[in-house]
Each structure stands twice: as C-alpha cells, then as structure tokens.
Amino acid sequence: MNQKKVSIIIPTYKDWNRLSLCLNALEAQSYDSDLFEIIIVNNYPNAKIPANYFLPKNCLVIVEGKPGSYAARNAGITMATGNIIGFTDSDCIPDVNWIKNAVLFMEANTDCDRIAGSIKLYYHSNKLTEAELYEKIYAFNEDIYVHQDGTGVTGNMFSYRHVFDAVGVFRDDLMSGGDYEWSIRAKDNGYKIKYAEDVIVNHPARQNISELIKKAKKIGGGQSGFNPPPDQNKFQAIVSFLYDLRPPIKSIKLIAQKGKDLHITQKVTVFYIRYYLSIITAREKFTVSFGKNSERQKVLHHT
Template identity: 70%
Template sequence: MNNKEVSIIIPTYKDWDRLSLCLNSLKEQSYNPELFEIIVVNNYAEDKIPAGYDIPQNCKVITEKTPGSYAARNTGISLSTGSIIGFTDSDCIADKDWITNAVKFLESNDCDRIAGRINLYYHSKKLTEAELYEKIYAFNQDIYVNQDGTGVTGNMFSYRHVFDKVGLFREDLLSGGDYEWSIRARDAGFKIEYVDNAVINHPARHNLSELISKAKRVGGGQAGFGKPEGKNKFKSIINLIYDLRPPVKSIRLIQKKGKDLRLAEKILVFYIRYYLSVITAREKFMVNLGKTAQRN
C-alpha cells in the first residue's frame, strides 16, 4: 500500500451497514485496485468493526478519537500515500467509473481540485417533505463550484500538493470544514472544476428531523468561521437579524430544479427552506454567545 496514485478517504461514525455498501462499490471500480488505497477512519473508538466484516484488500480501517469528520479526514490524509486524494462519505455509493473519470479529468485539465456530481436516491417513489427539500437543495456541486470555487467532501478530489500548501481541514469545525478549506484553496490560487461524470450516489434525508439536525450542525459550523475577537454580542445580534431574512433568492432555484413539482410542493419547499434558515441562524447566534457546537 505504498506510493499509490490515489487515496480515497472515508470517515465513518457508527455507520457500518451503509459503509459496507460504499466499500462494495469501491471494490467494483474500473480503476486498477493496485493503484488506489482506501482509508476508512472510524471516528468512534468504542464502536468496533463488526465480526466478519468484509474489508477490501486495498483498504485499511483506522481509528481517530478526536470528534468530528474533519479530524478523521485529516488523520486519513496524514496516513495516505496517493498524489491524488479523493473523499466520499460512508453513506455514499460510487459509480463504477468514479475514480477513473476523476483521475482522467484531473490529468487532462488545468485544475488542482474537482467536485463531482452527487446524485440523490430516495426511499420510495412518493417523496416525503424532507426528500422534496433535498431534491432542490442537496449537493448542488455545479453551483458551489461556479459561485464560490468550493465543493463538498461527499465527492471531492484534490492533488496532495494543495493540502501541502494550504494545510489540512480545521478540526474544530463539526460542519462546513470542506467549505472553509475550499475557500483557502481558492484564495491560494488552486483551481477547481465540476466533473459531471465522476458520480457518487447519496441517500436523500428522509425525515424533517434529519434536516433540523443538519441545520443546527451547519449553524454551529458557521459560528466557527468567525474570528474569536469578532464574536461580541452586538455583532452577533446584527448577524442574527441579517440571517433571518426570508430566502427570496432561493425561489429561482426552486423554479429551476423543481419544474416537475406542483405549486403547493414548491411553496412547501420554500417554507422548509426558511424554517431551516431560522434554525441555522439561531444556532449560529447561540454558539457565538458561548454554546458548544453540537455534532448531532
């Protein structure tokens, strides 16, 4: 497992069943298994590998006790050998050409990072309220790349030299660490491109409670972006008022991605968007005032 071309890093937290599906998809990759390694980072030390668990030959499972997926990813990076580092999550299933298409694009284009397409799959044909929301808002990688020069670690590849230059993920963030790192990479001049045929499949969140948990986690992460000296009560109140604005700009996205939705469903998605933005804003405000950010 030395000097691999590609290292795939997967943090996991009490998720062995879904990780098994992820690893099975990596066993079926068209990319030569002798040229990539898989590093699974278990982020819950008390949760041991289940008996008889199937681990691919090019995969190793390690443990990182520091809470948070970014601490886990950093540990994986530090132990990896690839000149290209790829990331996905334990609940994701990779298309068989995922690594092949990502590497081919990186090697034939003038860029240092890529964000691949993330397809959602659903529990049933009739979408729940949460799934309707996810259909519009989840993992719009092309938008992230074009608007901010960022990409999420559910499907992201980068040359190692980018990490050597800009550093690792911030381990104190329990959410938004991929965004914060991407901004550093962008500002350092490392180009990113969106790659439509480097595909990861991700389950849509099924229940509103899952969306609420994520909204709180995102709020805590956003609070962590600020400088400590800037977290005074007055500034936090001003930021809260700003963050509580109705998300009017999202109407355009709902119209674009929700062409097959009924008007009532579009209105529902907008309401959920606003509701979650309020939850995120409140959590960000509370963490800025001293509350501990939650992993959820």
C-alpha cells in the same frame, strides 16, 4: 510517487452498515485496485469492526479519537500515499467508474488542482416526502458551489496532494463546514476547482423533516466557528443573526429551475421548509457563538 496513485479517505462514526455498501462499490471500481488505497477512519474508538466484516484488500482502517469528521479526514491525509486524494462519506455509494473518471478528468484538465463531483440522490419510493422534495432542490448542488464560491463538499471531492501541502489540512475544530473553509483557503491561494459531472457518487435523500433540522443545526454550529468570539464583537454577532433571519427570496429562482416537475403547492412547501431551516441554522449559529454547545458536541458528550 506514482502520479496515478489515489488515496480514498472515508470517515465513519458508528455507521458500519452503510459503510459496507460504500466498500462494496469501491471493491467493484473499474480503476486498477493496485493504483488506489482506501483509508477508513473510525471516529468512534469504542466501536470495533463488526465480526466477519468485508474489507477490500486495498483497505486500511485507522482510528482517530479526536471528535469530528475533519479531524478524521486529517488523520487519513497523514496516512495517504497517493498523489491524488479523494473523499467520500460512509453513506455514499460511488459509481463503478468514480475513481477512473476522476483521474481522467484531472489529467485532461491540467488547469485545475481540485474537482467536485456529482452527488446524485436516490429515494426510497416514487412518492417523495416533504423532506425528499426539499432535498431534490437543495441537496448537494456541487455545480453551483463550484461556480459561485469555488468550493466543493467532501462527499465527492478530489485534490492533488500538493494543495494540502501548500494550504494545510482541514480545521479540526469545526464540526461542520470544514470543507467549505478549506476550499476557500485553497481558492485564495490560487488552486482552481472544476465540476466533474461524470465523477458520481450516490447518496440517500433524507426522508424526514427531523433529519433536515438536525443537519441545519449542524450547519449553524459549524458556521459559528467562522466568526470571531462574541466577547470580541457581540454587536457583529447580533447583526449577523438578524441578517440571517431574512426570508430566502433568492431561493425562488432555484426552486423554479430545479423544481420544474413540481406543482405549485410543492414549490411553496419547499420554500417554507427552506425559510424554517434557515431560521434554525441562524439560531444555532447565534447561540453556539455565545457559548452553547453545538448539537454535534452534545452527541459526543453523551457517547
């Protein structure tokens, strides 16, 4: 196996328009196109590739009928031929040196097996909406994830294939948080991760509070999958729910650090949104753990 061969895996769910921007950026990569492959995993089998759709010559499109982005990523891993496996999402736009910098970083840092790259937000105008202010503080803090938990998100993550061979693939029953769960498994098995600031993808900030609410429900539904079934420990589920309703006091420090250019009313707004979303996440986690369909499952049942 070529030690520098990279497999890039991208799940997509009815998102061909944004995926085209991602593919254009991958076509323009400074890394030799003969040394990386792109595996697009269509997670909505009824959606065919649009007519005259651009696919790079090193791109393969496969279909995964089992719902969920982690099931799709696992299908991509099965097809991958690279020694290094990289992940991004269909709404991300990789920097021109994304793959090259990832390979160089992994070669230079022989004491790590995984890296989490930087996910930079871009905004639709200079005047940020309330949702964009929130995203500015809370979206994709990869450096914090790495240093605090030893985790990274699949929006921008690379790993040697042998880590998946050793600890297994993603849990395909999770609709959210599968990258966190896998990262903890990898960490517990001794596979180290580092943050690579120059390994960059760009991601649009969410503009509307409704988008943040949808994300919060998705997170809550995913977190419910980490807990034992409620019929085994209903008391624990209730205690966890009450614990999750606490005001996020620790958020004040992060808002102060990352929001130095915000005025006080904007900082208070961000804190209020954080608390509001944490309650929504807690409620979704609690109700799904007691048998309610998650928001993601509702969507899938109606498609």
